[in-house]
Amino acid sequence: MCGIVAYLGNQEAYPLIIKGLKRLEYRGYDSTGVSVHQDGQLQIFKKVGKVAELENSLAGKSLKSTIGIGHTRWATHGEPNDINAHPHFSSSKQLSIIHNGIIENYNALKKELISKGYSFVSETDTEVLITFIEDIKTHNNLSLEAAVRQALFTIEGAYAIVIMDQDNPDQLIAARKGSPMVLGIGKEEYFVASDATPIIEYTDEVVYLNDEEIAVINRDGFKITSIENEELTPYIQKVELELDEIEKGGYEHFMLKEIFEQPNSIADSMRGRLDAKNSKITLGGIREYADALTEANRIIIIACGTSWHSGLVAEYLFEEFCRIPVEVEYASEFRYRNPVINKGDVVIAISQSGETADTLAAIELAKSRGAIILGVVNVVGSSISRASHEGAYLHTGPEIGVASTKAFTGQLSVLIMIILSVAVRKKTITDARLKELLTDLACIPDKIRKVLASNDKIEYIASLFKDARNFLYLGRGYNFPVALEGALKLKEISYIHAEGYPAAEMKHGPIALIDEEMPVVVIATRDSSYDKIVSNIQEVKARKGIVIAVVTEGDVLIPKMADYVIEVPKCDEALMPLVSVVPLQLLSYHIAIMRGCNVDQPRNLAKSVTVE
Template structure:
């Protein structure tokens, strides 16, 4: 009762556990805005902000909702009440993750393990969604809300960090295949700028952890405006799945490394499947194109595995570029968000300043930075803009810039202009990000290792950003 009364006066977000020295067999815990999970073991309970550290002891958990208070007494069942004293029934879930998923499995870092898991995690993400015959995509979150998607005036995707880059790729795919206008918003800006939201808008919220504070606040804002909310998340039972109308899990297993890798590619895969499916149902994608897209999608895990074999080659390149204080990443079309993501990875774990730009924007300012001391990483896979990107590379070379390129297998032109290059298998433009991002993840990883940085726990960063 004392905790209930006190929390009516508390302002802001919190996740707290309260103990009474005169009653050592009881803990009272509560949350608002910050995550709180209770693990239920044999004659024992665990409190945490995430289920990951609890899995060592139990796979049964219950997630506490906003403004809920859980009372834990030794030898008794959990009791949950709201701040206003309404009793709730605990919803106990069985975690899908296993302890082996939380171990490095022989890799020196979790990040490298998670990069190398991507052929497997992409297959898991598509399993049950792309049928075994390879001629149909099924997303339950879409099927249950088919009319809302087909009649949507606009789609707004809100996310932060790496998830925002995945959202940008999703925007390209949805507009190309579903022909629905899409806006991509930083959750932190969306929640404060009085956005215009209509009842026939769809808001897609993306978060690996499902606990990102700004994205949760954006979801609440959009819900209050009457929009339909669709969540894309990795953690089953976390706050975003509980606060959205429908959605899709990415099913990549726990991601321990702070710098997201496998969660990013799974988010891109889900958004791409959603775009293709909406397009097929709307008739903006022909049957032939639909089957071709699915066929190529099924080949992606195997093509990612091919790229991962080049890790040793990329490690050698990394040794050459550890001197760099700044880097520029360039891409066009679907590869522009990949350039942003590559730059973010380098910043996060190696502490080298890096920026991503659309390749054509170089001449509008950033080209002034180019010199022999400035590495430029260019994603120049085969696409409609290949010749334009080649021209941008020639401009950089003329100013003595050093080029690392990501090119399609068999490319001779860009390879000839580059100081270093990494080949990726050919695929459809909309699926290229799933391949072109892999060398950038490996490059950032190997540079950080050579520099002696803490790859899994980079300074000043947290895995789940549960505060504004």
Template structure:
């Protein structure tokens, strides 16, 4: 959440900053601002609302400078407003700063500064940090670089900061801990961003800044140090992302584009790893920790939100195929409950961004106790990727829509590969079944495309029919239970309709009290070993007047005959079917959101990359 951009070089800074902020809008925000360095003076412009409001504010104002920083804020300390928007200005007016993250001990620092006569013009922890840096510089009569280092050693929490100073007209100071920062390297210029999307089209060379690192950035020089003032060598990487991958490509919304991207995204997640014709699985990350996996007493999957739903399906897959105990934990709870972990545990971390704060801290805790970390992330060079002992990128490509779609199915595909590969290593699965599952997995991209080609008009009609419903219930059994949970989450995220997901058998232990003629109940009811049981659950809802919307396997006349509305998906093994059954639920959420006039790409109050607690 929040977005940061910066530029220093030979071209006008403002166009890069404003376009960069627009490219980062998907991360979620409620205000935006820019600071520009004019010779020996700093000017700050900020506005609550969308980046477009900031752009309108700056129309006709002086912009001709080659150095600047920008920010989109997702409110934590203080309500969304002009005064709480970033950048902030220090008491002297000689420093300005943008900040992502949360300074947990800001209240104690603020009290200390108030006693020294400081006043504050916002409710933010960020303004406290800025003035704390300035106070250290003044009291210690030291260089700004040293003051930043001293300050960051005293603060607790997460941060990325970009700082400008009147005294240093050709320098941007930057530092990070727990929140992402990328620096792009050009010819006599540098580009900064919370991720690489703002610098696409400008450079192919980037440096991912690590925790506890301080960068001093000039037009033709990047100096990297740790907080102990030791010089570090920047590790320059090639950026393989293309500008076209984050454009809408003719679709009305990023969410719709990314739903339609899924055949390609799933194929890319399997490409080079699965050769069904030769019955070969290649997953180098698994091979690199083979001994740890074979000796593991259990696997613990940690994740948040949609990634947690992927992890829940992963639990079912790994236990079924590999016969090893698996636990799935919300990272936000796992990190605080002092879990029992040691070197015999393998932790699988799942995160689209690779920067999810709760997951990252949970991993640091687990790693300190000797556990082996396997990361499943989408963003190359992200914090979780670097922290992991091994892992597998999902290769879903940039996902701009806040509500995850293609990243989720790519995670499921990688978990399928992981479970099959580990089963091969353990010898826990009959080879004939392994080959059958590999073949079916290789056919998923075509089957997803078939759903997109044949079911959208049906789903549009269902969305129009139920757009005014106040509540939804999503039910599934076995492998389809996590998909029911994900379907409910998608609907909540993009339509703001209250929705709950349950195991279908649990419905009679409470939720059935909600059922009446007004309640749409979505059953994920594909053909599997418990199909007869879920049909019985459907009859229980039908008998009480509930409206049945079902996701069924083609030619399943029993389930479809009970349904008020029905979406069909191709036949697939029950282990593979969740990759297909989630597609109609994504489309249903999208089209209901559109019918209700919601901003499906940027739902209210949500952020794409949750880098605060």
């Protein structure tokens, strides 16, 4: 959600920034812009739409400068248009700024500034912020750094900002709170970005800024201070990310690439952790708090969107194998009520990006109540990973497509390993059952490869339903969250209304929707609920519903009842969500493509939701 790229060095800034903004397009945005220092003045160029549209509008224009800032905006204050796009000037046009996040008290600040004679051209909180900084700088005769620091003491909300000063073409000032920011360190050059993807082509050395830290970057070096002006020693780390990991690799879309990467990404999530032959799981990331997790009176899982669905699967697994009560909470709701958190409670925070604003805020609330926080995230060095007491990375590689696919299965893989390791410590699982599960878990990548081999058949089924207006997804037990996830994928990328339900709940309301035009996707693999799901399919067919069934290979009963069948390999029902979700991902992908939708960047959505 929103993207930042800034540069100071010896290269031409504009082409580098444009390339970086294109690398950040996966985050979701509606307008874009750049600011450079040229001919002694700050210049701003911005446009609603994609980065390519801005680039085309500037074709042939000389933008020679070795310092610049760029931004992709996801609208919060003010509609998407050229005026509200970033960067923004201060009132005098002496300063320009890019900003991710939301300034919650901007309206009060704006009224105060208007009373002083300032006027505003945009509807954004960002223009208010840079004008506020300039007002402090001018009336108190302060340096820009001091003015930024003083302003940040006053504002309320979240921010990641980079500021340029017309009077100082050799300096960038960056700061963050609640919105991610990374500083890249090259050879006599520096980069600032929302994440490492625009940087890795130029350097693998980065500093992740923490909340309420300010970076002052000059051509001969940089310093990082706290908001209280305490100079800090930066922790420089290597980025373990290769350029080819964020390229499409021959696939038409990132989403398709990431669906097909799942055999390898799941294997990567288990590498060095799972030893199926010796029935052993090694999770170094939770070693220090393993006892606390094992002895927990209750586990609270907090997440949003797809991560919430993986948390629902984990709830079933924790209670089945560890006999620990689990609550799965939307992070956005958890933080705005007064949750009961007791001593000994463990909170597991799940997030692909590790930057989800609602989840971060929920973590801080839980920590303030004494909970132990374990993070399950994909992005190394992300805010949630740093805010957690311990945790486990997914190691599934960067996920560029906005609609999560391989991160979902990576989350499930890691959560399953955590759960089984707890079950072993609690002695709530037999050796035989453990070996059975771990052996099957090790085979999951091969089982998913078999599902992916059905891509052509799934594409054909998608062609029959690309014009449907509604879908219903049904599942039971471990596959109920998969039904929710399948429905979410379809609505996210194809814009078709879809709902997921526990299959038994169909007759408590949704059955009223079923007619000869209603496609019903049923996850009907062979498990302990099989006979019941067969009954649910019969209920749908009795009302002329169209059934698309995901079944276990070799099933002879459901194919006689369903209109269309997608087979998946036999798998332990506790692990089946890892397999049964894949055909639903492919079905959504193909329907969206046939409808002409942008599957990698669906409308109104952002990959990393860094505002509330």
